[in-house]
Amino acid sequence: MDKIKDEVILIRIKGQKKKDWKNLCSKKQISLTSLIIDSVENRILNDERRKVLAFIEKQDNIFVKIENNINQVAKIANGQKSISENELRNFSDKLSEIVILKKEQNEIFTKIYEKLSR
Incomplete structure (x- = not known):
């Protein structure tokens, strides 16, 4: 060998x-x-890899929380046949978080694809 x-x-x-x-x-x-x-x-630097992994982990944790909140809102709405303004505002805030995270995710993935395509 x-x-x-x-x-x-x-x-x-x-x-x-x-x-x-x-x-x-x-x-x-x-x-x-x-x-x-x-x-x-033209490879992704180790610190960039760490950022990607940390972002993915953070995103996963936040999506779990959001999923729980969506389930709670649905349970309340189904049980009471209505939803309070406060609950609706909280739900809307969580949906806004998803939009921000998706934008960040897309930017990171674009950088990864650019590095991989070289």
Whole structure:
């Protein structure tokens, strides 16, 4: 079997540029190697992956809450044959959250598709 060995590439950059890159990596919580390789290969950076996963998790949690609220509103409306203005306002707010989350989701997915298509 032929084992693939890691290679080393030396590049020259100004000291300030290296500091800038390291600061960027520190902010994004990624390695300098990851920044360079992912940027050169037009791949999604690790910090962007984390943001996507965090967004998906947040979205899932919010949708579960919204689903519960929709069920509660339906139960109240069915039981009382009417719904209070407060309950209707709460329900409307939750639907507005869905619209915002869907917009964010679409923006994130567009970025992912752009990265994947390169």
